[in-house]
Structures are given as C-alpha cells and as structure tokens.
Amino acid sequence: MTSNQIKRPLGLQLLIYGFVLLWLIVAAFPFFWTMWGSFKVELDFFSKGDWKHAISGIRTQAVYGESFTGAGYEGAWIQEEFWRAFLNTAIVCFFTVLTSLTIATLGGYALSRSGFRYSFWLLIIALVFRALPPITLVSGYLPPFYAWNVWGLLPTTIIVLVAINQPFTLWMLHSFFQTIPKELDESAKVDGCTQFQAFKNVIIPVMWPGVITAGLFSFLLAYNDFAVTAVLLNQDNQTMVPKIASFMGTTQTEGNVMFAVAAVVSSIIPLFLLVLFFQRQLVSGLTAGAVKG
Amino acid sequence: MKHKTFFWFFLPTALAMILFIALPLTSVVSQSFHAPHDEVLLVSEICDPFGCETESTIDHQATEQLKKDQPLGKWVGFEIYTDRNHLAFKEVAEFWENRTSFTGFISSLNNLQFYRAMGFTLTYVIVVTPLVILFGLIIALAVNSLHRHLKGLMVFFSLLPMIVTPLVGSLILFWMIDARGIVGSGLQEIFSDPNLSLKASTGLTWVTLIVYGVWHSAPFAFIVFYAGLQTVPKETLESAMIDGATRFQQVIHVVVPHLSPLVAFVALIQLMDNFRVFEPIVGFSASAHATSLSWIIWNDIGQEIRLFSSAATTSVLTIIGVVILLMPVLIRTWREFNPDK
Numbered sequence: 178m179t180s181n182q183i184k185r186p187l188g189l190q191l192l193i194y195g196f197v198l199l200w201l202i203v204a205a206f207p208f209f210w211t212m213w214g215s216f217k218v219e220l221d222f223f224s225k226g227d228w229k230h231a232i233s234g235i236r237t238q239a240v241y242g243e244s245f246t247g248a249g250y251e252g253a254w255i256q257e258e259f260w261r262a263f264l265n266t267a268i269v270c271f272f273t274v275l276t277s278l279t280i281a282t283l284g285g286y287a288l289s290r291s292g293f294r295y296s297f298w299l300l301i302i303a304l305v306f307r308a309l310p311p312i313t314l315v316s317g318y319l320p321p322f323y324a325w326n327v328w329g330l331l332p333t334t335i336i337v338l339v340a341i342n343q344p345f346t347l348w349m350l351h352s353f354f355q356t357i358p359k360e361l362d363e364s365a366k367v368d369g370c371t372q373f374q375a376f377k378n379v380i381i382p383v384m385w386p387g388v389i390t391a392g393l394f395s396f397l398l399a400y401n402d403f404a405v406t407a408v409l410l411n412q413d414n415q416t417m418v419p420k421i422a423s424f425m426g427t428t429q430t431e432g433n434v435m436f437a438v439a440a441v442v443s444s445i446i447p448l449f450l451l452v453l454f455f456q457r458q459l460v461s462g463l464t465a466g467a468v469k470g
Numbered sequence: 471m472k473h474k475t476f477f478w479f480f481l482p483t484a485l486a487m488i489l490f491i492a493l494p495l496t497s498v499v500s501q502s503f504h505a506p507h508d509e510v511l512l513v514s515e516i517c518d519p520f521g522c523e524t525e526s527t528i529d530h531q532a533t534e535q536l537k538k539d540q541p542l543g544k545w546v547g548f549e550i551y552t553d554r555n556h557l558a559f560k561e562v563a564e565f566w567e568n569r570t571s572f573t574g575f576i577s578s579l580n581n582l583q584f585y586r587a588m589g590f591t592l593t594y595v596i597v598v599t600p601l602v603i604l605f606g607l608i609i610a611l612a613v614n615s616l617h618r619h620l621k622g623l624m625v626f627f628s629l630l631p632m633i634v635t636p637l638v639g640s641l642i643l644f645w646m647i648d649a650r651g652i653v654g655s656g657l658q659e660i661f662s663d664p665n666l667s668l669k670a671s672t673g674l675t676w677v678t679l680i681v682y683g684v685w686h687s688a689p690f691a692f693i694v695f696y697a698g699l700q701t702v703p704k705e706t707l708e709s710a711m712i713d714g715a716t717r718f719q720q721v722i723h724v725v726v727p728h729l730s731p732l733v734a735f736v737a738l739i740q741l742m743d744n745f746r747v748f749e750p751i752v753g754f755s756a757s758a759h760a761t762s763l764s765w766i767i768w769n770d771i772g773q774e775i776r777l778f779s780s781a782a783t784t785s786v787l788t789i790i791g792v793v794i795l796l797m798p799v800l801i802r803t804w805r806e807f808n809p810d811k
Contacts, residue, residue, distance in 0.1 A: 185615075189717070193612045197624065200609055203685065205627040208634075210652065211642045223650035231652065284483030291471045299480070301803065306491050308792050310746035312764045313785035316501060316771055316778050317494030320541075340490030343483050372475045401635040403749050404764070408771055418635055422752060425641075438645065441638050452629050456622075459629060463690060464697040 208445065215442040216245040219435050249439035253424075259440050261413070262420035265331065266400065266444075269416055272335045273399040274392050277342040281395075282388060284343075285350030286376060290359065300351065307344035312404040314341075319408070329411030337405055342395045349394065352465055353387030354380075390462040393455055400448070417444045495789075501782035502550060504543035509533050543779065550783045557787075558582045584784070587761040593676065594762070595744045598683040602740055603733055605684060606691020611721065613692070614699045625693070632689035640682055640753025647678060675759035682750050687743070691736045698732045699725070741795050745788075763788045 185193075210231075214222040217237045224230035234244035241248070253259045288296045318337060322328040357380065365375040400418075407419035415423070421444065424437040452459065471479075510532035515524050552559045561582060569575040579585040613624045631639060646653045647668045658666045668674045702725055710720050726733075748764035751757055757765060763784060770781035 185717075193615055196608070196612050197616065197620075200612075201624065201627055204631050204689070207642050207646055208630055210646065222645075223648060225650040225655055228652050228655065280482035280486060283479045287471060287476050287479035291476045293473070293476075296476075299484075301800065303487070304799075305793070305796065306487060308742045308796055309491070309495075309789060310748070310764050310792070312746070312748060312767050313498065313788050314491065314494045316767070316776075316781040316785060317497040318490075319771070319776065320501075320778065321497070336486075337490055340486040343487050343491075347483060372471060372479075376479075397633065403635070403637050403752075404768065408768075418637055421641070422637060425755075434645075437641070441641055444638055445634055448633050448635075449630075452626060452633055456626055456629065459633070460625065460693055460697070463693045 215438045249435035253436040253439040262417045266416040270399045273338045274396050277339045277395045281346035286354050288351045289354035303344040315408050334409045338399050346391050349391045390458045498782045498785050502786045505546045506543045556584050587763050587766050590760045591762045594747050598744050599740045601684045602687045602691050605688040609692040610695035628689045636749035637753045640750040644754050672759040675756045698729045702728050
C-alpha cells in the first residue's frame with residue numbers, strides 16, 4: 178500500500194508483527210504439533226503431566242528405545258488396512274476430477290458463448306444446487322441404489338461426486354471462459370470451422386490454466402467429502418475420510434488413538450504437497466468468483 | 471451459439487445434474503410425504519366354550535404385496551413435518567400455553583430435536599460469518615504490509631486450515647483441546663482448575679465449534695480480501711492522506727468501501743457453507759451438546775433401520791432454509807437481469 182512510503186510508528190509495526198506471528202501459530206502450529214506427535218506413543222502425545230514429554234518423547238523412548246516410532250503408522254496402514262482407503266481415495270479422486278472436468282468444460286464453454294436467456298437461468302439453477310448441502314440429497318440416493326444393487330461401489334460414488342461437483346466447476350469454468358475473447362473462436366468459425374472444431378483447435382490450447390484451477394477445486398471436493406462417501410460406500414471401498422471417522426469409533430476404546438493420529442497425518446500430507454505446488458492456482462481460483470462479483 | 475450446438479455441449483453436465491441432483495431432490499420431497507407401511511394384521515375371532523377372543527397375526531404375504539405395490543410407503547401428507555421430531559406443532563403450542571416467561575418458552579423448545587439443531591445452526595451461522603469477515607480483513611491488512619518474501623510464506627501457511635478436510639481439521643483441534651492435550655491442559659493451568667474440560671459443558675462446546683469455524687474459514691476471507699487489497703486505487707489513498715486522514719480513517723473510508731463487493735461475496739459463500747455445518751460436530755464428538763440440521767439428517771440415515779422419511783423431511787426443511795438464505799442474492803441477480811421491473 179502507498180502508506181508504506183511514510184514510515185509506520187514503531188508501536189503499530191510491532192502490533193502488526195505480533196498479530197501476524199500469532200496468526201501464523203494459530204494456523205500452522207496444530208498441524209506440526211500433530212505431525213510430530215504422530216511418531217510418539219499415546220502417553221507422550223497426550224501428556225497431561227508435562228507437555229515437554231510430547232516433544233522429547235520420554236515414554237516413547239522407554240517403550241521403543243528411540244524417541245520416534247512408526248508404530249502408529251504401521252498399525253493404521255497395515256493392521257487396519259489404511260492403504261486400501263488410500264487407494265480408494267486415489268481412484269475416486271482421479272476419476273471424479275477427470276469426468277467432472279470433461280463435462281464441465283464443454284458445459285461451461287457453451288454457457289459462456291450463449292447469449293440466450295436460458296443460459297442465465299441455468300447458471301442460477303446451478304447456484305441453487307451449489308448451495309444445497311450434499312447430505313440433504315443422500316436419502317434420495319439410497320433407495321434406488323439399493324434397488325439396483327449398486328450401493329457401496331466406487332463407480333456409483335464417483336458419479337454422485339461428479340454430479341455434486343458440477344455446479345461449482347461449471348461456474349468456475351464459465352467465468353474463466355468469459356475471460357477468453359469471443360473473437361478467437363468467432364474468427365475460427367468465419368474461417369469455416371464448426372463450433373466444435375473451433376472449440377477443439379482454438380479454445381483447448383489456451384484453456385489449461387483455468388482447467389487446472391477448476392481441477393484442483395474439484396479434487397479438493399472429492400478428497401474432502403465425508404457426507405456422501407461415508408453413506409454410499411461399503412466397508413471395503415471406504416475412502417480415507419470415512420475410514421478415519423470409523424477409526425474414531427473403534428480405536429478410541431481399544432486404546433489405539435495413535436492409529437487414528439497416524440491416519441489423519443497421512444491424509445494431510447497430500448494436501449500439504451498440493452498447497453506447496455499449486456499455491457498460485459489455488460489463490461487465483463478462490464478469487465476468480467469474487468472479482469467477477 | 472446456436473440452440474442445437476448449445477444443447478449438445480451442455481447435455482453431459484445437464485444429464486449429471488438432472489439424474490443425480492434434481493431427481494434425488496424430487497425423491498427426497500416425495501419420501502418426506504410417505505411413511506413406511508404398517509404390517510398388515512389378520513384379525514380373527516376364536517371362539518371356544520369359554521367365550522370369544524380376537525387374535526391378530528401379521529399377514530406377511532399381504533405386507534410384502536403392499537410394499538411391492540406402493541414402494542414409497544403410505545401417504546401421510548404433512549404428518550411427518552408436524553410430528554415431534556420435526557416442527558412439533560402440538561408440543562410447541564403446548565409449551566406456548568404453559569409458558570411462564572418468554573425465555574422459559576425458548577428453553578423448553580430446546581427439548582425438541584429440530585429446534586435444538588436449528589438453534590445451534592443459526593447461532594453458528596450468525597456468529598461465525600461476521601467473525602470470519604472481520605478476522606479475514608485484519609489478517610489481510612496485516613499481511614499486506616509485510617515484506618514481499620514474507621507474504622508468500624504467510625499465504626502458504628494460511629491456506630492450510632482451509633484446505634484440510636473439515637473432519638480431519640476438527641480432529642486435530644479435538645486432540646489438542648483434550649484435557650490431556652496441550653491446549654486443554656494449558657487452559658487448566660491458566661485457570662488453575664484441574665477439572666476444566668471444553669467438552670463437558672454446552673456453552674464451551676459451542677465456543678469450541680465456533681472457534682473451529684473461524685479457524686477453518688478465515689483463510690478464505692483473507693485470500694479474497696488480500697487479492698482485493700492489491701487493486702485499491704493509490705490516488706484515492708494518497709489524497710485521503712493529504713487531507714489528513716489517519717491510518718485508521720484511511721482503512722475505514724477508502725479500503726473497506728473498495729472491498730465491499732468482496733465482503734458481500736465472502737458473506738454469501740460463508741452463509742451457504744456455515745448453514746451446512748456438520749463435520750466438526752462429528753470430529754469434536756459434540757453431538758451431546760450441539761447438533762445441526764445436517765447432523766440430524768446424518769443421524770437418521772445412520773440408524774440401524776434407516777429412517778428415510780424422517781431424514782427426507784429434515785432435508786426438505788433444510789433446503790427451505792437454504793433458499794431463504796439465498797433469497798436476497800437471487801432477488802438481486804433477478805433485478806440486475808431485468809432492470810425495468
């Protein structure tokens with residue numbers, strides 16, 4: 178800001194730094210604390226007597242001879258078969274992103290190039306669908322899925338997640354395609370291309386930044402979903418988030434909280450990498466809708 | 471674009487939304503007007519020398535047949551809507567008649583599951599939304615005044631609470647506020663009360679959930695406002711400075727008005743998202759003290775015998791709530807599109 182040109186008074190400067198530091202701790206500390214603690218035994222992770230035990234891992238040392246242990250991870254990934262949930266999540270996310278991008282790109286492009294009144298109404302309907310909590314739809318899915326015997330399967334869940342993703346992805350890609358000048362594909366059409374050829378030859382080469390951003394968000398939606406995946410998947414096909422929720426029920430009583438902690442940390446790491454590599458796209462995606470107003 | 475071309479381009483996404491959003495929606499509405507069939511009873515009179523007795527047995531065949539003929543169940547109209555577990559008209563009327571004071575009436579509503587959930591959901595929406603906007607704005611202003619290199623770092627770390635799965639994020643905080651966790655035992659130390667537990671009382675549970683909500687959503691508001699701050703017109707700020715405006719006045723009179731469309735945008739998204747609050751209640755195991763509309767639906771579906779009609783009814787009521795929340799936006803968009811009306 179321009180006010181930087183005039184030096185801030187020291188008090189204000191300190192206040193700002195203090196506040197930023199506080200927010201940094203509030204935002205990031207819980208993650209590092211839990212990551213660090215996931216390599217300890219439960220008595221260290223929850224150390225009522227002295228919080229320093231959680232850092233030094235005294236009791237972990239007493240049990241395993243070292244201050245770090247992978248026992249929680251071993252228990253979660255091998256004993257409780259978390260690897261299965263990880264694979265399921267990978268499958269669900271991959272196909273959800275692929276399908277929803279394919280159909281939303283076509284739809285969003287069509288919406289941005291059609292000046293007719295119905296395209297406005299379609300966008301409004303999509304907005305209303307976006308506002309619906311997914312859990313309100315779940316009781317509508319179950320009876321037909323039971324009847325057709327498709328409940329519990331990964332493809333069923335993928336299709337449902339694609340549909341739930343559509344309104345948001347459609348809005349995002351619609352506003353992205355509006356930033357690509359119409360003249361580009363108009364001139365291709367003047368040169369004799371059909372609409373689809375214009376889309377294929379002119380739009381597809383320039384659409385990747387927008388598509389990648391939309392893909393990130395539809396990935397996050399699929400990865401983070403709990404309401405739909407928890408109800409629609411059977412035990413073997415569970416993805417990571419419902420699996421973690423079911424850990425809460427079973428392991429709390431058996432004293433295996435550390436399995437759940439390890440599983441939670443394992444599910445955060447992919448998101449960490451995502452933010453690390455795609456920070457710019459995430460930020461631009463978050464603000465895309467806002468700038469349009 | 472021609473209608474026909476538009477149709478083919480839009481067909482796949484339209485099919486997905488019709489089949490898996492619109493149709494389930496109609497199915498939910500119709501479920502909410504139907505209850506499961508009662509068993510068909512065969513009543514027979516058995517007479518013996520000592521007199522006659524009526525005996526009723528379940529006619530399994532007829533019950534199966536009935537279920538097959540009308541798979542939706544029996545039509546009950548608005549009966550489920552007005553029953554004790556939903557709008558509870560009868561109970562509410564009773565409470566109103568027997569009220570001693572208005573606050574007494576409100577607290578007796580708390581015994582009805584729908585109103586209890588509604589109470590928490592609305593409190594959550596009303597408290598979290600403005601706090602998110604306020605904190606987002608303050609963080610954006612603070613980060614914006616940092617050195618260039620620090621900014622990127624701050625954006626990275628700020629994104630974490632928002633991007634992380636809500637259930638996972640709430641579990642992480644849940645373990646920290648546990649009486650044996652670092653925050654929980656720290657608070658016991660500060661207030662020198664060894665029995666202090668954030669999970670034990672309704673009030674503290676609500677506070678915890680609200681703190682979680684702000685923690686989870688403030689980054690979103692921050693990112694949006696931060697992007698907006700990059701476009702604040704420098705000339706206006708300079709002239710305000712020349713006119714002798716203090717820093718605070720500059721923020722209030724120049725920066726905030728410039729960001730106001732963004733505030734409206736963040737408020738809209740936050741209203742929609744906070745109204746569906748659900749995962750933190752599961753993550754914090756808070757359902758004894760706080761339930762939300764989404765949570766009741768989840769709870770009905772998760773029962774041993776899935777209570778579809780009850781879940782569907784709550785779903786419809788939730789959707790009506792969402793539409794009411796969205797009304798101002800829909801009306802505004804409509805006006806923008808039809809300026810002469």
